[in-house]
Amino acid sequence: MVNTFEHKNYWALILGGSSGLGLATAKKLAAHGMHICVVHRNSRAQLPEITAHFNDIKASGVQFKSFNLDATNPEKRKDVIAELGSILGEKGKIRTLIHSIAKGNLKPMTDARQPTLKEDDFTITINAMAISLYNWTSDVFNANLCAKDTRIISFTSEGNTKAWKHYAAVSAAKVALEAISRHIALEFAPYGIRANCIQAGVTDTASLRKIPNAQTIIKHSLQRNPFKQLTTAEAVANVAYLLCTDEASWINGSIIPVDGGEHIS
Numbered sequence: 001m002v003n004t005f006e007h008k009n010y011w012a013l014i015l016g017g018s019s020g021l022g023l024a025t026a027k028k029l030a031a032h033g034m035h036i037c038v039v040h041r042n043s044r045a046q047l048p049e050i051t052a053h054f055n056d057i058k059a060s061g062v063q064f065k066s067f068n069l070d071a072t073n074p075e076k077r078k079d080v081i082a083e084l085g086s087i088l089g090e091k092g093k094i095r096t097l098i099h100s101i102a103k104g105n106l107k108p109m110t111d112a113r114q115p116t117l118k119e120d121d122f123t124i125t126i127n128a129m130a131i132s133l134y135n136w137t138s139d140v141f142n143a144n145l146c147a148k149d150t151r152i153i154s155f156t157s158e159g160n161t162k163a164w165k166h167y168a169a170v171s172a173a174k175v176a177l178e179a180i181s182r183h184i185a186l187e188f189a190p191y192g193i194r195a196n197c198i199q200a201g202v203t204d205t206a207s208l209r210k211i212p213n214a215q216t217i218i219k220h221s222l223q224r225n226p227f228k229q230l231t232t233a234e235a236v237a238n239v240a241y242l243l244c245t246d247e248a249s250w251i252n253g254s255i256i257p258v259d260g261g262e263h264i265s
Contacts, residue, residue: 004245006033010095010147011063011088012244013037015071015136018050020205021155022100024233025240027053030060032241034095037084038066041103063087071101072128077136081143093147094140096244099154099177102207103128104170117169125169130176137184141191151244152188152195154181155236156255158263160199166212178255185253194252198239201231201259226261235260 012029016022017038026036036057042050047068058064065087069076088094104125107117133154140146159167160174177197184195202221208214222228239258242248257263 003033004241005029005095008033008095009035009088009092011035011037011084011092012096012098013039013084013094013136013140014098014100015039015132016100016102017066017098018042018046018053020100020102020207021200021203021233021236021240022098023053024237025098025100025153026057027060028234028237028241029096029244030057030062030064033060033062034244035063035092036065037080037087038064039071039080040066040068041070042068071136072103072132074135077139081139081145085143085145088145093150094145095147095150097137097140097150097152098240099133099136099152101128101132104173106166106170106211108166109168122169122172126173126176129170129173130180133177134180134184137188137193137195141188141193146191146193148192149246149249150193151248152181152184152193153240153243154195154197156197156199158199158201158259160255164211164213164217182253189252194243194249196243196251196254196256198236198243199255199257199259199263200236201225201257201262203231203233203236205233221262224262224265225259226265229260231259231262 012034014022014026017026018040030036067080105121109117156174159171181195181197236258
């Protein structure tokens with residue numbers, strides 16, 4: 001394997017990197033020589049499995065740091081960036097910021113048997129899954145930790161245009177996420193920063209399984225996908241890696257479907 005980023009002292013800061021798309025991307029970038037910092041929020045019971053995954057990343061021979069805390073907390077964010085700045089030193093830079101935070105409310109809009117969405121549910125979800133992208137980008141930039149050609153990558157879904165039951169708050173967050181990503185692409189471009197969203201196809205992750213009608217979504221996706229397969233986290237991570245390469249420097253402000261053509265049918 002070609003170690004694309006070996007000896008460049010590049011770091012990837014991955015928000016939500018302990019499972020799913022974030023973890024797969026961390027492993028992919030580490031395999032190509034990028035140092036990894038993961039910010040995640042998990043319970044003590046989940047840590048043995050997560051630690052095993054993190055050990056796999058370390059085995060790639062890269063530097064690794066993790067923080068188990070709430071990435072949406074402003075004070076925690078400042079603490080992470082300050083400590084990461086000390087770890088990077090004068091030569092280390094953040095080449096890649098991956099936003100894979102999945103912290104949303106999956107409540108129905110109307111239901112006589114269970115709680116329904118309130119304004120606070122929308123606020124919490126949009127803040128965690130969209131506004132936090134700008135907060136982290138801005139703070140990392142202001143801390144002078146960005147490389148000359150930094151890539152900001154976030155994950156969206158077809159929920160940005162389609163209505164799924166119980167998905168209203170997350171859907172609103174995905175739309176906001178894409179808008180924020182486009183504006184980062186525009187306003188931070190003079191500083192060498194590129195921002196893109198990957199629209200991942202239906203992927204069997206912990207986040208998907210939290211959606212009440214997940215099995216219906218999976219069944220429908222298998223029927224309409226040209227390859228009759230679900231998207232894998234590794235397939236999405238491959239494209240995230242490609243967006244980090246020098247050859248992808250002219251891709252900016254895009255929403256890129258990675259779903260085997262599922263979105264066309």
